[in-house]
Amino acid sequence: MKHIDPQVHRVLDGELPAEVLTASQREQLAALTRAAEALSALPRASVAARVMTEVRRPPESAGRRVARWLTERHAVTISVRPIWSLALAVVLAAVAVIPGRGPGPILGDQEGIAQFVGRFPGARSVDVVGSFTDWQSGAVVLRDDEHDGIWRGTVVLPVGQHEYMFVVDGERWVTDPLAGRYVDDGFGRQNALLFVRPIVR
């Protein structure tokens, strides 16, 4: 801030005539006189008047308050024990890594779902082999996830008629006792007969 020259100060107070001032002191006097005129031109408002103006302002609507809250910056502090954050990280990683939990296959109009279930306690493997696998093993492998001897599997197959058998431990051909519909296989055994329907959407 610039200090007012004492001589200029005395001229402003009326103690001295302006003629005693130097050129630079006169410039400062002129600037101060202009500033004083500008201030005197402003409307006079008291502190009380300004407070009352704020008080009388209509309240902000809830929507505007929410919008302002959403758009303004806020400091958010979450306090979590490290053990819980570690557990959350493990769960997220498991969800990302575990296979077969996705949305599943997209079925065409001429495709349906077939579910196979067989009770084979002590079996090491159970395959479903049939016309939909060209009678080759390995395409439909059942699983015993519960280790209770019940082997299960779900597959997408073309709509229509299919024949199949279970192959237990890679060598024993077994007719599905739950199929309910059978046809002679021409080799002295019975194939289960399966009709796959289109999925109703």
Added chain:
Amino acid sequence: MNLRCGILLVLTAAAPLAAQGPRQRLAGHVPPATLAVLDSIVQDAAGAGLPTEPLIQKALEGGAKGEAPARIVSAVAASAAQLRSARALLTSAGESPPSDPREVSAVAAALSRGVSPQLVGSLSAALPGEPTGPALHAVADLVGHGFAEDSSVELMVEGARLGLRGLRFLDVAAAAVQELQRGRSHSAALASVRVLLPHLPAPPRAAPAAVSRARRVQPSHERP
């Protein structure tokens, strides 16, 4: 340019699969000594306009089950004869040749389940222009559970008259069998199902969780 390259690649990859004849599909899966005979049975069937896929499947099945060469040839020949009978029955029932291969296969399978040939005519008349295979299998289901064949056919004809089509006939048989398992007599079971026609319960749908785990099965000859 990229699209053209993609199409070309797909066609190049698909060409060998499309060109796979019966001999190529059977080679390595059946005893070598049977290859020529099986190929000739399949070629004869193709020449006669019969579906050949059931014959190839029967040969593959025999090979997978470790059957003797003579038994495999015999089973495939029997299948060819059955397809011929099925096609002849469909033609005599008024279906104009060439018959739908799936329909011929379904009728042949129903005949091998013991359905009498006369039924093909009865059900074809009740279902003009529609596949009769599912209705025939439904009759076979009922006969397999001790229902009289003529009563079973009447039930299917009634279902057809009320608008049932396709695999819904299997639901008719399933409903009758369920009534039987509840302790009703055969005639009472048929009567109670007849009352429900054509609004029979459909089989339960697969649970979404099971569907999400389902894997698409590709027969070995369609695998790249």
